[in-house]
Amino acid sequence: MVNVRPDPSFVYRICHEPRAVFGLFVLCVLTVIALTAPWLAPHDPLEQDLLYSFLPPTWYPQGEGSYLLGTDNLGRDIISRTVYGTRIALVVAVVAASLACLLGTVLGLLAGYFGGKVDLVISRVVDIWMSFPAVLLSIVLVAVIGAGLHAVIIAIVIIDWTRFCRVVRAETMVQKELDYVASGVTIGLSRIQLLLNEILPNLVPLLIVLLSMEMGIAIVVETILSFVGLSVASDTPSWGNLIQEGRQYIHQVPWLLGLPVFCLIFSVVGLNALGDGLKQVIDPVSRR
Amino acid sequence: MTTRYLLNRLLLALPTLFGVVTVVFILLRVVPGDPIAMMTGPGATPEDIQHLRAHYGLDRSLSAQFVIYLGQLAMGDLGTSISLRQDVGELILGRLPVTLELTVFAMLIAIGCGVCLAIVGSYWRSRWPEAIIDSVIGIIVAIPDFLWALAFILILGVVIPVMPIFGRLDLALEYQSYTEFYLIESALRGRFDVTGSVLWHMILPGVALALPLMAVGARVLKSSLNVEMTQDYAALAHTKGFSRLQVILKEALRNALIPAVTLTGVQLTFLIGGTVLIERIFGYPGLGNMAIDAVINRDLPLIQGIIITFAIIFILVNFLIDLINTILNPRLRDG
Amino acid sequence: MSAILKISQLSLCLRYAGISERILRGISLAIDSGEVHGLVGESGAGKSILGQTILDILPRIAVIESGTIDFDGQNLLRLAPTQRRGLLGSEIALIPQDPMTALNPVRRIGQQLADTLVLHLKLNRKDALDRACELLEEVRIKHPRRALRQYPHELSGGMRQRVLIAIAFSCKPRLIVADESTTALDVSVQRQILRLIRELQVSSGTSILFITHDLGVVAKICDRVSIIHSGRILESDAVKRIFSMPEHEYTRALLKATPRYDHGKHQFRPIPKALISTLQLEAKEYDRRIRDSVDA
Numbered sequence: 001m002v003n004v005r006p007d008p009s010f011v012y013r014i015c016h017e018p019r020a021v022f023g024l025f026v027l028c029v030l031t032v033i034a035l036t037a038p039w040l041a042p043h044d045p046l047e048q049d050l051l052y053s054f055l056p057p058t059w060y061p062q063g064e065g066s067y068l069l070g071t072d073n074l075g076r077d078i079i080s081r082t083v084y085g086t087r088i089a090l091v092v093a094v095v096a097a098s099l100a101c102l103l104g105t106v107l108g109l110l111a112g113y114f115g116g117k118v119d120l121v122i123s124r125v126v127d128i129w130m131s132f133p134a135v136l137l138s139i140v141l142v143a144v145i146g147a148g149l150h151a152v153i154i155a156i157v158i159i160d161w162t163r164f165c166r167v168v169r170a171e172t173m174v175q176k177e178l179d180y181v182a183s184g185v186t187i188g189l190s191r192i193q194l195l196l197n198e199i200l201p202n203l204v205p206l207l208i209v210l211l212s213m214e215m216g217i218a219i220v221v222e223t224i225l226s227f228v229g230l231s232v233a234s235d236t237p238s239w240g241n242l243i244q245e246g247r248q249y250i251h252q253v254p255w256l257l258g259l260p261v262f263c264l265i266f267s268v269v270g271l272n273a274l275g276d277g278l279k280q281v282i283d284p285v286s287r288r
Numbered sequence: 289m290t291t292r293y294l295l296n297r298l299l300l301a302l303p304t305l306f307g308v309v310t311v312v313f314i315l316l317r318v319v320p321g322d323p324i325a326m327m328t329g330p331g332a333t334p335e336d337i338q339h340l341r342a343h344y345g346l347d348r349s350l351s352a353q354f355v356i357y358l359g360q361l362a363m364g365d366l367g368t369s370i371s372l373r374q375d376v377g378e379l380i381l382g383r384l385p386v387t388l389e390l391t392v393f394a395m396l397i398a399i400g401c402g403v404c405l406a407i408v409g410s411y412w413r414s415r416w417p418e419a420i421i422d423s424v425i426g427i428i429v430a431i432p433d434f435l436w437a438l439a440f441i442l443i444l445g446v447v448i449p450v451m452p453i454f455g456r457l458d459l460a461l462e463y464q465s466y467t468e469f470y471l472i473e474s475a476l477r478g479r480f481d482v483t484g485s486v487l488w489h490m491i492l493p494g495v496a497l498a499l500p501l502m503a504v505g506a507r508v509l510k511s512s513l514n515v516e517m518t519q520d521y522a523a524l525a526h527t528k529g530f531s532r533l534q535v536i537l538k539e540a541l542r543n544a545l546i547p548a549v550t551l552t553g554v555q556l557t558f559l560i561g562g563t564v565l566i567e568r569i570f571g572y573p574g575l576g577n578m579a580i581d582a583v584i585n586r587d588l589p590l591i592q593g594i595i596i597t598f599a600i601i602f603i604l605v606n607f608l609i610d611l612i613n614t615i616l617n618p619r620l621r622d623g
Numbered sequence: 624m625s626a627i628l629k630i631s632q633l634s635l636c637l638r639y640a641g642i643s644e645r646i647l648r649g650i651s652l653a654i655d656s657g658e659v660h661g662l663v664g665e666s667g668a669g670k671s672i673l674g675q676t677i678l679d680i681l682p683r684i685a686v687i688e689s690g691t692i693d694f695d696g697q698n699l700l701r702l703a704p705t706q707r708r709g710l711l712g713s714e715i716a717l718i719p720q721d722p723m724t725a726l727n728p729v730r731r732i733g734q735q736l737a738d739t740l741v742l743h744l745k746l747n748r749k750d751a752l753d754r755a756c757e758l759l760e761e762v763r764i765k766h767p768r769r770a771l772r773q774y775p776h777e778l779s780g781g782m783r784q785r786v787l788i789a790i791a792f793s794c795k796p797r798l799i800v801a802d803e804s805t806t807a808l809d810v811s812v813q814r815q816i817l818r819l820i821r822e823l824q825v826s827s828g829t830s831i832l833f834i835t836h837d838l839g840v841v842a843k844i845c846d847r848v849s850i851i852h853s854g855r856i857l858e859s860d861a862v863k864r865i866f867s868m869p870e871h872e873y874t875r876a877l878l879k880a881t882p883r884y885d886h887g888k889h890q891f892r893p894i895p896k897a898l899i900s901t902l903q904l905e906a907k908e909y910d911r912r913i914r915d916s917v918d919a
Contacts, residue, residue, distance in 0.1 A: 130554070131554055131557065132557070132561070133557055133558045133560065133561020133562065134558075134561070135434075135561050135562060135564055135565055136561040136564055136598065137561075139564060139579070139580065139583055140312075140315070140583075140591070140595065142583070143316075143583040143586070143591060144315050144316065144318065220432050220434060220435070223434075224434055224565060227434075227565075227568070227569075228565070228568055228580045228583075228584075229580075229584055230580075230583065230584065243438060247438075247441070247569065250441065250445065250446060250453070251446070254442065254446045254447075257438065257441070257442060257446075258442055261435065261438045261439060261442060264435055265431060265435055265439070268430070268431060268432070268435065269430055269431065272430045414683070519724060520719055520720075520721060520724040520725040521724065521725055521726055521727040521728075523680045523717075523719070523725075524717060524719055524725050524726075524787075524790075525727070525738070526678075526679070526680050526711070527678045527679075527680060527711050527712060527715075527716060527717040528711065528712040528716075528738050528739045528742065528790070529708045529709065529710075529711040529712030529713060529739065529742050529743060530708070530712075530738070530742070531704075531705075531708060538738075539727050539730070542729045542730075543727070543728065543729055546729075616729065617729060618728070618729055618774040618776070619728065619774070619776050
C-alpha cells in the first residue's frame with residue numbers, strides 16, 4: 001500500500017533535516033553579522049583608549065556601560081573586534097573554499113574523465129598531499145609565500161583542493177559510465193561539452209556539500225595562521241588575532257579568548273552540520 | 289625474510305627523504321624577502337650585509353648552495369640559525385625530546401582510550417552505550433584539536449582553574465636536566481616532584497592532541513571489531529565457552545587492529561603535525577613552537593632543519609606502522 | 624538408552640525491521656547418548672539454525688518463541704548465561720562447516736587448541752600445549768609439535784578440519800554438533816574426515832548431531848536420521864529403515880534425488896515442485912494455527 005508520492009522538493013527536504021536547518025541558520029547569522037558590522041559594532045574596532053584597558057564585562061562593578069564584554073589590553077571593545085573578525089572569517093571561507101573547489105573540480109574532472117596517465121599523476125599527487133599534516137603544510141607554505149591574507153587564501157587552496165579532487169574524480173568515473181554520457185558521445189558532443197554540460201551539473205549537489213564543509217575548515221585554518229601571526233597584521237581584528245591576545249592576557253580578560261572561541265566553534269559545528277545535513281538530503285542512502 | 293622486507297621499506301624511504309630535502313631547499317630559496325636584511329635592520333651598511341651573506345653562503349649560485357648543503361647534511365651539519373645564531377642541529381636536539389615526550393604521551397592516551405571506547409561500543413553493540421560512544425565520537429571529530437585546546441584552557445584554566453595552562457614545568461621547581469627528557473630523566477633520578485609536575489603540565493596539551501586520533505581510531509576499530517565478531521572463528525570461540533568479552537579480547541581484537549592500524553596511520557602523522565600548534569597554545573617549549581618562531585623570523589636554516597626532522601619522524605612512524613602490521617598479521621610475515 | 628539431548632516443540636523466528644519469519648516450527652528431536660544422529664534437509668530448511676540454537680550462537684535477529692532443549696535433564700534455554708557457557712566447549716562442542724574461516728587467522732594452532740583445555744580442564748599453559756599435541760596426534764596430523772606453532776594459513780583445508788575436530792573432542796564432550804562439517808572438503812578428504820570423526824566418536828562415546836544436506840554422508844556415518852523441511856521434522860528413524868522403507872513422501876523424493884553409485888543404474892530424479900509447494904502450504908497452515916491459538 002505504498003502511495004506513489006511526488007518527489008518532495010529540495011527545499012522541503014532541507015527544511016525537514018534539522019542539521020541542514022541549523023547549518024543554514026549559522027551561515028545566515030555569520031553573513032548578516034559580517035555585512036552589518038559597522039552598524040552592529042558599538043565601537044570602532046581599532047579605537048584605542050588606554051584609560052579603559054582591561055575593562056571587565058559591563059555587569060561587573062568596574063564595568064563600563066558601553067563595553068558590554070569589556071575591553072582588551074589597549075582598551076579596544078571586545079565585541080566590536082569580534083564582530084569585525086567575522087568579516088575576515090567569512091571572506092576567507094568563501095574565497096578560499098570556492099577557489100579550492102574550482103581547482104579541485106577541474107583537476108578531478110580531468111583525472112576522472114581522461115583516466116590513464118593524467119589520472120595517475122593527479123591521483124598520486126593527491127595521495128602524497130593528503131598524507132601530510134595540513135597545519136604543518138600551511139605554515140610552511142605561508143613561510144614561502146609570505147604572511148598576509150592573500151597568502152593564507154593561497155595556502156588553503158593549495159592544501160585543500162585535494163578534498164574536492166578526490167571526490168570529483170571518483171564521481172566522474174562513475175558518471176562517465178552511465179548511459180546518458182554514452183548517448184552524448186553518440187550524438188557527437190565534444191569531450192569538453194560533455195564534461196561541462198553533462199557531467200558537471202550532476203556533481204553540483206556533491207560540490208555544495210564539500211564546499212560547506214571546506215568553509216568551516218578554511219575558517220579554522222585562517223584563525224590558526226592568524227593566531228601564530230602569519231595572517232593579517234596583528235592589530236587587524238580577526239578571530240585568530242583576538243585568540244592570540246586573549247591567550248596572552250587570559251587571566252586579565254578571559255572574554256577576549258572566550259568570545260572568538262565560541263564564534264569559531266559555532267561556525268565550525270554549524271558548517272559541518274550544514275554539510276552533513278545536505279549530504280543526507282541529497283543522498284539519503286549514505287548514512288554514516 | 290621479514291627483516292629483509294622491513295630493511296627494504298627503510299631503504300625505500302631514503303629517496304623520499306632526498307625529495308623532501310630538495311623540495312624544501314628549492315621552496316625556501318624562492319622566498320621573497322631577504323632574511324639577512326631582516327636580521328640586520330635598517331642601520332647596517334651594504335658591506336655588513338655583503339659580509340653576512342658570504343658568512344651564511346648566500347652569495348653563491350643556487351646549485352652550489354645545494355651541493356654544499358647536501359654535503360653538510362651528510363655530515364649531520366644542519367647549518368647555523370640566523371635568528372638564534374646557534375647550531376641548528378643543537379637547537380633541534382634540545383627541543384626534540386620535549387616534543388617527543390608530549391607526542392608519545394598523547395599517542396598513548398589516544399590509543400588507550402580509543403581501543404577502550406571501541407571495545408565498550410562493540411561489547412554493547414546496538415544498545416545505548418554504543419549510541420553514546422557514536423555521538424561522542426561525532427562531536428570530537430567535528431571540532432579540530434586547536435579549538436579543543438582553547439576550550440580546555442578556558443574551562444579548566446580559567447573558569448575552574450585546576451590545570452596548568454602554560455609551560456612544561458612549575459616555575460617554582462628548580463631542575464637541571466642533562467637530556468631534556470624531563471619526564472623519564474626525573475623519574476630515573478628520583479625527582480618525583482618534577483615528574484609529577486611535567487605530567488600534570490602534559491595533560492591538557494596531550495589530551496587536545498590525542499582527541500582526533502582517539503576518535504577516528506575508535507570509530508574505525510569499532511566498525512572492524514563489529515565485522516570480526518560476525519566471523520566464523522568468533523562463533524567457534526563462543527562455542528568453546530568464551531564470554532563475549534573474552535571473544536572480543538582474545539579473538540577479534542587482534543584481527544580488527546590490522547585494518548584499524550593501517551587506516552589510522554595518517555591520523556598519527558596528523559597528531560605529530562598538531563604539536564606545532566598545540567605547543568604554541570600551551571607555551572610548551574618544543575620543536576613546533578620553535579618552528580613557528582623560525583617561520584616568523586624567516587630563519588631559513590632552522591626551518592629547513594625542522595622540516596627535515598619532521599620528515600624523518602614521519603618516515604619512522606610509517607615504518608613503525610608497517611612493523612606493527614607485520615607483527616599483528618602472521619600472513620604478512622612470509623610474504 | 625537414555626536421550627542426552629531432547630528438543631521438544633521448539634519454534635523460532637527471525638525478526639528484522641518489523642518483519643517476522645518463522646524458521647523452526649515445533650521441532651521435536653531426541654538424540655541418544657552414543658549415537659550419531661543425522662539431520663538432513665535442503666538449504667533453508669532450518670537445520671543450521673537448529674544447531675546454532677543448541678550452541679547459543681544464534682544471530683541477533685533470531686527469537687526463540689517456544690519449546691525446550693533438555694541437555695542431560697536441564698533446559699538449556701533456561702540456564703543462566705554463565706552456566707550455559709560452562710557447558711559449551713566442555714559438554715557441548717561444534718565442528719564447524721568451513722575450515723578456511725573457522726580458525727582465527729592470527730593465532731597459532733596450539734593456542735587455539737589450548738583454549739578449551741585451559742578454560743574447562745584448568746590445565747596450565749604448558750600442560751595444555753602437551754595435551755594439544757596429543758590431540759593433534761589423535762586426529763593424525765603429522766609433525767604435531769610443529770603444527771602447534773603454525774598459523775592456520777600454513778595448513779591445508781583437510782588439516783584445518785582435523786584441527787577443528789581435535790578442538791571439538793578436546794574436552795571429551797557428550798554432544799557434538801557437526802554443522803555441514805565435510806561439505807567444504809573434496810571427496811577423498813571428506814571420506815577420511817568422516818572415518819576419523821566416526822572413530823573418535825566410537826572411542827569417546829560422544830553423541831553427534833550431524834547436520835548435512837547429503838544423504839550419502841548420512842549413510843556413511845549416522846545411526847539414526849531426521850528429515851527436516853520448512854522448519855518441521857518430517858520423519859525420524861534408523862538410517863537403515865529410512866533408506867529401505869521411507870515413510871514420508873518427501874524422504875522418498877529426497878532419496879531419488881540423491882545420486883547413488885551402489886546400484887547399477889543411476890536413477891536420479893529431482894524433487895517434484897508440487898511436493899515442495901505442498902510442504903510449504905503445510906508450513907503456512909502451521910503458522911496460521913499458531914496465530915489462531917495466540918489470538919484465541
